[in-house]
Amino acid sequence: MEDLGAQEQAVLDLITANPFAGQQDIATALGLARSTVAAHVVQLVNKGYILGRGYVLPAKQRMICIGGAVLDRKYHAKKELIFETSNPVNGHRSFGGVARNVAENLVRLGVDVSFVSIVGDDEVGRSLTRHLRDLGADVSQVITTTERPTAEYAAILGPQNDLVLGIADMEIFDLFQPSYLDRFWPHLASATWVFCDCNMPAAVIDALISRKAGARYKLAIDTVSSPKAMRLPKDLSGVDLLFTNHDEANAMLGIIIAEKRLRPKEAAEELRARGAAEVVVTMGSSGYAVANDKGVATMRSVPAHPVDITGAGDAMIAGTMYRVLEGADTVQATQTGALLATLTTESDASVHPDLSPRFLSAGMVRIPA
Template structure:
């Protein structure tokens, strides 16, 4: 609360006791002009202490996920893929989008979560919104576009579940402009953590990172892909926690080594040097490198009976954020992230359909 002036704190105190207090009533109680109280309430919204009219108070720990809402289609090859010809596959559909996957994982683990994205005015968009709402995720700040259809992603997976080719129709995310951040700012400002993927345009990411410097929330970012990682500014100052796989980290750092987990550790240090407060660089089954604020370390991935890798990175982020929000340090939290990632590789969907805190606890023995 040390970001508040004494008058703002006094106004907040009255609103907390009586969320229905009118501006005139508050003004009279504090001996201020009504217009002064109105200005203080605007400031309280900007600083994230008040969410909107009716003065609804934010929950103490809340995550907001910003970025991709996507319809995923997976084509799982029955034998080694032969390019340039027809390949037999098993196909499945599920909800995807990095930010959406992170939001669903977080909500399943019990973190209070809001999701901000854009979907088309179509059946896919409506199904996606309903699905999220039914999982207790706040979708009140979503945009519904009549200009573009809901984003789609097709993953062609080899017989081992590894990505052979991904095809992404994500044009709708160009409409996630910086102005939308202004509109949803009270929701972002009141969160304990804001997570964004790199599906929004570079200007929107830059605006978020810049505005984070004066905000109370912590900011986590995931690159999504080597192409989208390039949307991040050169100066990563303002990012509290940056998630990348080794290829994405190398791409933005101009590095190429990807032989051992030490290369991932070097990349994580590189991201810190570029301004990120902490960085997690993943290397699939080969392990995870964590550059924390106090110490750096790497550890092994949790052994998996993997069938589909899609969403593993998103699950790693959600598991990590869930624990960081609960108060764990990044090293402890990332181990839980690795376990959630492994569980996700063992399901055909982009988010494990059975994931819950109890499900996670039942698998904790796998973290030896």
């Protein structure tokens, strides 16, 4: 705990040993003034080592996911699509959103997860929140608004399960303000990792980056799409792990001419040069690249028999973070992420309904040697 002074550490040790200790008891035990102990307690709250009144201590490994919460509508074409006329499809509705999908994957894997987003004061928003809560996620920090309905995304998939058209109503996320972070700051500051997707406004992302210096958490970010990737600052210092795909990476680097596009390995190196500690650049079934201070590794995807590719990228993130929380290095962790992405494509759901630690473990034999 390098960010704690000697007295702060001593106060925290006493609180850990006895969470019901009063400030005067701590002051007497340490030979300090009570006002000094009170000031240290405030700093321990701000740094995320205790969660406010009652000296509630945070879980040792806890993940917070901040970002999109969406009603997904998927339409699978029964035959080749013909534009400007009606086409027969099979329709399916489910809950989605990058951060929401990551949160559901993680909670199904047994991770202590909190989900933070903004939903409409409508049945979709209530159902979405209730679904995650029933799975075991903490949804106490989800904001409800009457100004906009819960976000929706519609995907039209061709007969080969490829995405033909996606449309989205995401304006509700523009209502999420950096000031909302103050409402649950001790809860946020105490997390092991915070994951945020770029559905959040640029000001919120900037606040998470700038405020992490005084907190415990490491920060992972997903760019979501090429336009939303531009919400990230050019200086990526403070981003511990960046997830992006090939198109989004080149967009962030200002490369729009196809012939000049960087390969995943090169793009990952360039994004690291902008300050991100580690970068994962994906190319779907063609594999991905991982860049960190040890160099760049080019990795293969796990062969799949896809049914629906929706949610694969979110599963990649969740599988990676699951292993990172267990202590694996990022290159190793992304192999689990790639496996979970493949398993997700082999289901018609955005999050595999059978997902569990045992289910994931059983699939490990599929990871390329």
